Amino acid sequence: MKQILVTIPVNDRHKAYLENIGKDCIFTYRAAAAVTEEDVRAAQIIIGNVPAAMIKASPRLEWIQLNSAGADAYCRDGVLAEGTVLTNATGAYGLAISEYMIGVALMLQNKLYIYHKNQLDHYWHDEGDVTSIFGSTTLVVGLGDIGGEFARRMKALGSYTIGVRRTAGEKPAYLDKLYTTERLDELLPRADFVALSLPNTPQTNHIMNEERLRGMKPGAILINVGRGNAVDPDALLRVLESGHLGGCALDVTEPEPLPADHPLWDAPRLVITPHIAGKFHLQETFERIVRISGENLEKYLAGRKDEMRSVVDPATGYRKRS
Template sequence: MSGQNNEGKLIVNGIPVDEADKQRFIEAAGGVPVEFCGTPENFGDMKVKAQIPEELRGKATAVIGNFDPSLAPQFTSLEWLQTWSAGVDAYIAPGVLPASVKVTSATGAYGQSVAEHMIAMMWALMKNLPRYVRNETTHRWHDEGTVVSPEGATALVVGTGDIGSHFARLAKAAGMRTMGVRRNASQPVEGVDEMHGFDELDALLPSANVVAMSLPRAADTHHMFDAHKLGLLGSEAIVINGGRGDAIDLDALHDVLAAGAIRGAGLDVFETEPLPEASPLWDDVNCLITPHVAGGDHLAGNTGRIIDIALANIRRYVAGEPLVDNAHR
């Protein structure tokens, strides 16, 4: 452990893991005590907040899992929080945790599952499937008209990290041309045919058949897709969001959908979750809504990737090495 003094350290693991994975965590900790709080019956439901017993909250120097942010003041010894989520907004918000607490996320665990979900939404909207599902509930036999194909279409991938790169590769496999948009346009990304900066977005939107969004939450991405940008899209364009919900102005999106100005939208994330019952998007036949389920551990492989990320950082933590900081605090 490179001479690192680990006296007094305690790792509290709230991930619901089986016995084999418990042993992996114990070995990675290298002698630092590990307390396990995840219950086996919650395995497969990573939406459950980590149930850290009250008597451990003040002793834990490291927590693996997502505890209720309102309990943060009770974690008086905390040095490091490793979330099982990709988003860490609730923990890095001002006043939640001291600035000295390192926050790392499970970014990198969800690219495959979220991108596949986004692709499924895209294809469903291209083929009018949401309309047919609604017809099925009323036993209505009705032709919903023409469809479109990904073959030869252009996918504009806004946010080209783990999710965006996975989406781009899947889109290319379906015959699409891929254009990426990111802050550093000089950095190539697998699956993206050509890269552009955020400042070029307005010029790119009119030619996009599909806009696939997987943006992080930041000041310059809040309502990035407002009435102006949505108004630049063509009438057959499809908007898919699997990143942060506040990247789209939902009122503006409803307006373009209601006007038939774009073909449709597929949303798995929302600025307010759950999406309020009064939202008109629920009733829009061209809006496909899922309740933030693209990631999590809905795909079996995600849990393994979450565990691998946590294990790698535990080894760094006990060795006194810099943690892999995917939270970009």
Template sequence: MKKDKNILVVMPVKDEHKKTLEQHSQGNKFIYSSYDNVTQEMVQEANVIIGNVDPFYLQEAKNLEWLQLNSAGADPYVKKGVLPEDVILTNATGAYGPSVAEHMLAVLFSLQKKLHLYRDNQNQCEWQDEGGVMSLCGGTLLIVGLGDIGLYFARLMKNFDYHIIGIKRRPGQVPQDIDELHTMDDLDKLLPKADVVLSVLPDSKATRNIFNKDRFEKMKNTSILLNAGRGSAVNTEDLCEALIQGQIYGAGLDVTDPEPLQTQHKLWNVENVIITPHVAGDFHHPATLYRIVDIIAGNLQRYLEGEQLTNIVDTTTGCKL
């Protein structure tokens, strides 16, 4: 087992989380810090960093062997020159499925039942009927980016009798709760079938602006777009026009492009949009942090014992290998 390693932890952990991380790590030194209090010196001395440190510090991390992110997304860390060569990068895929999926489900149901409009009316002390609504049950769901979050969302939506189509980068065995599995080559022919489209795509050259004017024109005018991946997957200006022109019914966005969305941006005032400020996968639900710590503790034990790590990130795509 490896010893005498400097392990820098940059996460809001409690004593019970520290105990979980340290239980198989005797003979190694743990340094705990908040994101704001991390110093260049801490990063330079670390052999292992657990958590999302400022990428600027990593260029001088000469002793770093492994960076374990507390996020599923790895976009800032796969840019050229951020990480020294030979540093292993892993993420926390598997921790965020429940919290993000539940958040997006709540957003979807709010749009389908016009709860956002009634909340607006309540804020204005207006007693007003907003008319017809959509059923929560039945329909076709298209998940673009079928990872941990997408699979958990599919599991939830199965309870509402949805036909579920998943899109992955590579073909493979059809997962549980998925009725059809396709690759991105089929996106254009699948969009016209979908009542709900969930994007859980990472930021990459291949995914930027993948939801654009042409794609919105292929979607049903009753369809709802949900984005829980990266804002760059959706062309924001094209989305505004599609909503204003009635090409699609609504959008639920936990991520936007740009982010944060400027206060003067017209998307704020489009009627059938619910925007949340990239909080679906944060630490707001206590269970999320426990899942993150468990994933990281398992990887830490593998690292110290010289075993293969899980959730290794492909630095060319930003996705888990």
């Protein structure tokens, strides 16, 4: 009889679904903002993100199912006790975030952000040349659900897709080429789009430094939806001001939130959104999180831990398997 703490905003239908799977369990529902240390200490299973500081290597906690794709806060020393299972919500966000990525790519390419500024000024003015996704080359760095779904859509729209991942593996059909991260420097100059959807690890911190940003193809577009620290913000500002890039879209920044007086707000050819591409803003995202949680719960309670989805290795911050 497990104690399960649920912090995601489930409705009655979702509760019935979870309780039907965990028939002998005791469910506590608590809004994420209202969770107490007592709630966390009592739980053997947590479904939903809770502040990592509240966990403090709780020996009672057996498994936490995050509602986020990012798991870095839970991978730090002293958060999870040895052997605690950590699963993330990979598979929930690919749809919402990849559509966001297509949107900002076209917004930059078609100068729609400039036209919107002109609209605010009631200014009817032709801003000239554009480029297209069709016939372009896209480099996707980080091939989780988000990077994969983005590559799939770019390929459907006529882009040549190259994927880069940490470890070698079988090439999925939505990629024209697949390489490991060591090849990044030679691939950057080939791409019209570079998309980053990387977890926050020591290896990905400022992976896009000034040298790599300048190594991108002139006029290319950079999109970051993973963690803000994948891009060096000072270097990005210099490279954008130099006119080397065609544009950049950041849904994640360093720091976050971006202070009102930060120079990036006014950088040329930059589109900034406040870490909104994911969250639960798309209803389907939340439905997927509930389904992932339910499927993992069923496997966990049946003692089939090996079959659980999206298990994260706290030592690396990467998934052990999809």
